[in-house]
Amino acid sequence: MELKIIPKLFKNLFSEPMTVRFPHESIPIPDGYRGEHSYDIEKCISCGLCAKICPNKAIEMIEAPAEYKEKYPKNYPKIDLGKCCFCALCQDICPTGAIKLTKNFFLSTFDKSTTIKEPFLDNIKSGTE
């Protein structure tokens, strides 16, 4: 029994470890990973299907604040990542492809308010600047 260990010991000594040293290297994320949502307000037609299919009711259709009300008169989805189970049903049901799940999984936070994805602020900023 003891002698059997020795060749195995040498094999283990020179073989690669099973783990990856995470911040320095990581396992590549495959396509189709279900991470944080990306939302394109220009593609959105405000059908509300995403809010209806969401099993956790994480999506709420809200009105635009007063300053954007003229440009965006309908209701748009506000996503609560704290409630979200990342099932991608919203992505599957979306008729125009406005909601897509990205590969970003770095979603841990100490600030609860950052888990809520407002439909207007991010999109409008990137649209105008």
Add this chain to the structure above:
Amino acid sequence: MNEQMALEPIGKNEYELFFGPAHPGSGNFSVKLKVDGERIISARADPGYLHRGFEKLMEYRLPIQNAVLSDRICIFEALNWNLIHAEAVDELMGIEIPERAKYIRVIMAELSRIQSHIIWYGVFSIGTGFDTGFKMAFGYRDYILDLFEMITGGRVYPTGYICPGGVRRDIPEGSEEKILGVLNKIDEMVKLEMMGNPALLSRVKDIGILKLSDAIRLGATGPVLRASGMKSDVRKNDPYEVYDRFDFEVPVSNEGDAYARYMIGIEEIKQSISIIKQALKELPDGDFVAKEFKKPKLNIKIPEGEVYVRNEISRGEAGMYMVSDGGTTPYRVKIRGPSFLHMIPVLEFLLRGSQIADVPAIYWSLNICPADLDR
């Protein structure tokens, strides 16, 4: 022993000892043990710590949403529970499943079974103080999780990958080779001589012997029943999906002790590997989901009727009973988790008369999952 532990004297040398529910070795489930010195006089299982009420939740959700919910009945074999739910809805709606979807379902269910058996091996090892086995098992399990991530988009939760009508997305190109590569690695793990470790053997051999007559009387299924000497497997006795097309064996052992139960698990990993290889060889082209379910819809009505489907999952026989009154959501869902009978009557029976030190070995040799007991 820690003084804060609940030790109430009952008789002269009798004590009540709580195993769980937040004990690292019990997994959200507790057993109240009445002990006399080191010997257990009686054991009383105390479930309910993990109750989430899936049966009621499912009555308010559409089938496609229930598919997402069905993952969480038991996190260790989410895909198997997906499959059971999908089969129940398919049978109620009378949907014709494409051939390719059936094969993908079998491949994913078997991968999930291997992964669940590896967890079983891991927790069984750490329960008996064999850390190497635990680390090995969880290391190799990650290779399968990589496959799940590639195919379903999530490592642990497939979120309804096996949905009513087929599967939610096709397996990506080149995944056949990756699956075969992972299977070779699992094969390598199974061949390691961890099972012959004398330290492990001394703790699990001839412990918790369950005779065949007792196993049948107490309602054991799956590996527990097979380890007691009965050849019973839903995949053979009542084939679902395309299991009747594959050539595989049902491992049986006559000893009925903790070691035999756990060796059944190891044998089943080998059989599952052979099933996946056969399925990959025969994998046909075509659609991966029925036309009705290509895109999730909100207004699909489930025809009136009732159905009971049963599947063989890694822990035993699992079932789902579904009644529909013609609406979009099921009228009633009843889930039969295999762990229910393993965790209450079988566990109580086996613990009676054993030693405190054998509790983890007996507990984990039953391959139990508190999540599908409490659901």
